[in-house]
Amino acid sequence: MSPADAQRSNASHPAQEAVARAFGAENRARLLARYFDATQTITSTNAWQHVYRLLLWIDRTTALAHCYESDKAQPGRAWYARSLAFHAWVSNALNVSPADLGESIDWLFREAVKDLASRALAIRTAVYEQQRAPYAGRGFPEPGEDPELVALIKEVVGKWMTEEPPEEEFRKLTRRIYVYVTQENKRRNLVGEGFEDVIAAVIGRLRFSDKTEIRSRCLLHDLPGFHAPPPNEKPRRVDLALLRGNHRTLVSAKWSIRADREEQFHTDFEAYARLESAGQDFEYTLITNEFDAARLKAACDRRRQNAPLFTHVVHVNPDAVVATYGEAVRGSATAVSAHVKDGRLMSLEAWLEKFGRRIPDRSGASTD
Incomplete structure (x- = not known):
């Protein structure tokens, strides 16, 4: 590694560490403890509300609560209409106006990134001169120089400016925009493990x-x-394990269900079954906030030999799914609606109530 590369790498470590701390497990645990300590009694009935207040967010490209892939939920597409319906439902369910919903959700992410942008910018500024010193006087571009972005800003807001800011101020603005976008890109990691943490905390x-x-x-x-698995096999991790006496529930907690995850469910269960050593049944439960009807139907219908793959398929709130699709349902949405009615697609509330009714007996087994 060249001296310049080493210098650049070393200088970037503080910024990377700041981001890792903000989105890491330790800080998530601290923030969740703070949130729940300031919250009134948690019940199975209001659990879903806390999940949404903590993790649900506003898609900045649509200004609506996120329930599907952003590129497929743009105005004019079917999922934009569904996103509108979901935004209306969740606003009403949380008793806030549609315009104010954003202030009532996304708590975990907003707290994690609070002041992170300014700290990251300060870190970059502190090492700026050191990094650029070997190239002084050679006309290198300044950080934040983006003529196209600056031109766009001027085009949109220029007519309201009483005077044009110095170029240095535009560079500061573009750098802040880049940091903001970078933070948004971290959301996927926070939501993934954050969902597991929130369910465990509830x-x-x-x-x-x-x-x-x-x-x-x-x-x-x-x-x-x-x-343990054989030496040539990678150890398996479980998103969430709930142990009560001899009763074991292995939970796959997925905010959304990607195509690769659908195949992974089977692979994981086969490994769990193969590595089970007590000769006793265990529950394999999926908890999700997926809204795609085909994916939800597949999760409910998926089988292993002569039994359902998942003991329970749990949605944060199936009523939200039903409201999102509305009355004009067809295909997979019709099947999902039927699964909601017959209880195959359970609400988080119903699952927590069912889980809570299991009281271990003296032998450690559990009964309803």
Whole structure:
């Protein structure tokens, strides 16, 4: 590595570490503890509200609550109409106006990024002169120089400016825009593990939590009744494990269900079943906030030999899915509506209530 590359790499570490700290597990745990400590009693009935207040966000390209891939939810497409319906439903359910919904959700992300932009900019400014010193006097572009972006800004707001700002101020603005966009790109990581953390935090605060051991992102072979994989096989991790006596529930917590995840569900279950060593059944449950009807139908219908793959398929709130599709349902949406009615697609509330009714008996087994 050249001296310049080494200098650049070393200088970038503080900024990377600042981002890692903001979005890491330790800070998420701290923020969730702060949120729930300031919250009134958590119940199975209001659990879904906390999930949405903590994790749901506004898609900046549509200005609506996010329920589907942004590129497919733009004005004029079918998912834009559905996004409008979802935005209306969740605003009403959380008792806020559609215009104010954004202020009532996305708490975890907003708190994680608070002041991160200014800290990142300060870190970059502090090492700026050191990094550029070897190239002084050679006419190198300044950070934030983006003539096209500046031209766009001037085109849109220029006529309202009493005077044109110095170029240095435009560079500062474009740099802040880039930092903002970078932060938004971190949302996927926060929502992924954050969903697991929020579900675990909710369960841990319910009335039956003292009887339940909750483990997040644990190795399968660290759980009772599972042995380690062969040396040539990668150890398996479980999103969430709930242990009550001899009753074991392995939870796959996925905010959304990508195509590759659908295949992974089967692969994971096969590994869990193969590595089970106690000779006892375990539950395999999916908890999701997916809105795509075909993916939800597949999760509900997917089978392993002569039984459903998932013991339970749980949606944060299936009523939101039904409202999003409205009355003009067809195809997979019709099947999903039927699964909601017959309970195959359960609400988080119903699942928590069912889980809470299981009381371990003296032998450690659980009964309803």
